[in-house]
Amino acid sequence: MRRINRSPLQKHETMNFFIYISPWIVGFSAFIFFPMLYSLFLSFTDSTIGKMGNFVGFENYYYVFTDPLFKAAAMNTAYFSILGVPLQLILAFFLASLLNMKLRGIGIFRTVFYLPSVVAGISTVLLWSWIFNANYGLINYLLSIVGIKGPNWLTDPKWSIPAIVIMSLHSVGGQMLIFLAALQDIPNELYESADMDGAGPVRKLFNIKLPQISPTIFFNLILGIIGAFQVFMQPYIFANLNANVGRNRGMYVYVQYLFDNAFRYYLAGYGSAIAWILFAATLVLTLFIMKTSKRWVYYSGGN
Template structure:
């Protein structure tokens, strides 16, 4: 019987490939991905390379955190064995006027200083984003303070500038302003520290500048054709397109502001004065732990700070869904 030329060809199965033990298989015959298999010696080598980080995390982070969590429920003075007291340290916190004052000072620093710092960083980044001569030099100049940061040397220089009869006081006197030294004035000591924090805006400025470079110029050209002014373009194009970068900077700067310590310690001489105006949370924690030797109380303060920062971070992530816009997001 003759065979038709239109007969369907029967596919011939390809010869099976022999896999060596430990070879990774990307997908199953049905197209479903399979779990990759690794040779035991590769797994051991991976853990060997990770071992420095694992040891550092366990010894320098995980164990101290667990130890401080235990000490937060004890009465411990660094010299005798800890004595379990339960929630007593946490109850004493909210009955301590100096603790409440330190929380208030830190809250003012965080919620006032952080927006000012980010506003200054964004303003300078937008100026540096314009095309002009010496652009690289200007970027280096504005970024330089962030390389130094709130170090001890800068805090000492800042203190000398703002003491009574310092350079700032002399400039004020030249304009007929009699304030005296900011360091010894309770009304000006905290604004001075906020100004010191704002002065180091170089790091968020660089991140803002990188975000501005990613905004398509076609958007601004189209807005100009529609007659949009600088303000309209800023609020309709720049801020929405820059919102992921703004959220990133806001998150990092807020967490960092809660941890300010060295500048307040140096400028106030470790006392938090004058009149407790520079008694930051971390400074009071240090004084209770290493000056009063109430390490259990200090550990409780540390864990309250962890919880507060975690809650604020969670709140920021939850609220970011309404104002942070990512490229390709269909919401």
């Protein structure tokens, strides 16, 4: 192989490059890469927090897949993802379309719709716990006005995940802003050509808007799925706010199952196996969506 001779300036720039990124490399190695490798090693042991255990091979993974509580947590997480992610995308796109209109004072509405996504999570859950209260909650009160008896949102396993999904819809401000930026980036010439051809709002939606913002849909879809797989705070706080919920199988999600085993029962090896199963499931689903994106994601550059 021919040796590449670099000029002193190129060598100096290369050295500066590694110097500038060295804090990121050190941080990534110390707080992400090596802890991940260590947790992978722990997943093959029966270690507890503070005590190194023995090598047990794939026993932790076997016990995970045979635990009925794991199956319930995984099903609830999948249910939340299937129900919540599409609704979040649809609502975020709908709000972005409304806020994309050229109206007077539209900036105020954009701020108002974005604010809920920056409010502290615990305070939001506390607010929604009052809204979902079966006795004096706002939702059941509104249902009673039209003669419908509201369910026990936080105690009935059939309504627990829908309650979390409804609560998650109020914090789509981040996705809304991303959609709004994508909509504003669509060339006006496309709309003008569509008007000349007599296209209506529906044809503009499916032939212009959705194809043009398909990369943004793809981006929000990936982030939405990753976020849905990691949902934890809402069901955990709901369970602690309502003593009668206890271990509500309808609200018990995957990360809470991981948290209980790793930090309540101190099973570091078993908890690491649970974490790596979640990582593998997220990676496989993400790669699958990326593979299928070639069929429905349109890039203006033609790639």
